[in-house]
Amino acid sequence: MTQLTRREMFQLASSIAPAFWLVRGASAQTPPTLELQPLSDKLTLLTGDGGNIAILEGADGLLLIDSGLPANAEAMDKKARSVGPFAIRVLINTHYHFDHVGGNERLGREGVKIMAHANVLKRLSTPQKNPFLNREFAALAPEGRPTATFSTGDEIAHGSEKIAYEHVPPAHTDGDATVHFRNANVFHAGDLLFNGTFPFIDYSVGGSIEGMIAAADRIIETVDGKTKIIPGHGPIAVREDVRAYRAVLSTVNERVTALIKSGKTLEQTQAAEPTKEWDEKWGKGFQKSSDFVRMLYAGKTSGRG
Template structure:
């Protein structure tokens, strides 16, 4: 009972933080462009990092943050190109990556995502990690093109490779690789320098997350520029460090679970004490990350 009470309080605190993020006054948010190549940029604002590729074939957008920020996002893109947003691809279904779908869909953009993203967006969801109900998205926000495994776009002189990584952050994750420019957008498979959120309630799993990161690393090299779901622009070395932390923390928690320790005992043991000050500084605290790992390890 004590463990459940502590978990409830912990998730309540995270929920409060999540609502603060979503409800932040959009006037206070700055959309900051980060140049990767002449026609590929990362946009940092509030929520998941956005990828932008523009050229004669139009603008290709990866994720779109929250609905109140659409005007600012489009203004930032307008400083880079006068080409309209032609395609939007969602890396997964969470609202800080899909919140602008409706606005962009109504403006004529074609929304693309893994089939599980459409399934989740089109029906009421319950995020158990935050004890929050998420209503179904309106029709204009739904992906109109879905895929089950892989997909390619040939736009703006790029071969854009989209590939599904199952049961990782969620059950609908996609990473996007610009093959000609050696740029990778990972979605929330990669929180650069931070503990990640693993949405076990949406089919995510720590072991799947680790397997996904290993697959990402197999595709890239030391010159690859990485747009993470959250955090600053990354490199292969950053992703390798992240994988090391994930594996180490998974193994430490697994050892405690096998020893019969409860969640409360695992949190009290602080198995990530050597990482927590740095890696627990994002919205996923050290205790919350331990909870997510514990939940993953309970799955058969």
């Protein structure tokens, strides 16, 4: 395990497969293509910066969900503040992965209040080893770490919006939180939902496909048929997309579990193509089908990714 500098971490992110944090426009050589997409009169989606970022306008300033990639922190900050004459006041992190907390240090230095599940603070305070990626990720500087942590969830007001945030049991990581903008009926799922690709699951910190399935169930019961659902990666989804995603995860989980129980090796499990029906649609993105199966196999056979 080597300790990576930010530049090395970013170069790693540019080269490694599966590069789950790379969506578009994010390489060290190419300037980021950050784009804004209105979701309601007060809510805007910022894409092109690793994990999807939501921006809520309030009378007193902006509230952000997630802060993108480290290399784009300055560009993200400027782009977010371009929605109106506002300062950024509050940031909620959906989990600790660096494609969702990359702007934390910058925003923390500006005095932004950073909220997250208690395990996000824990993960961001010490180097994190990821056996699946065979890498170690550095801790954030203290000013980038959450200052307001929670263990379950709550509802807060920001301007005219009511925001319900909720921790779910370990799924993508051990510190996942969802955020429901109740008036606008927009829901940020973080990386509990990948739209258009197989999900990355961080087994190194207690994530599991069973947890992902349970989290999908929780999302399905929390939203309604009109909710705009922001996935961690990919385009806006609706409840039916989450139902379809849940069904795929469940079927693949059953198949991989059965193959492992029958004594199949990783190579035999991959050769059995447990994701076959969805490879065309989901296996061409930043997480290949064979990598997804390898991740599940490693997670299920060792308990750690």
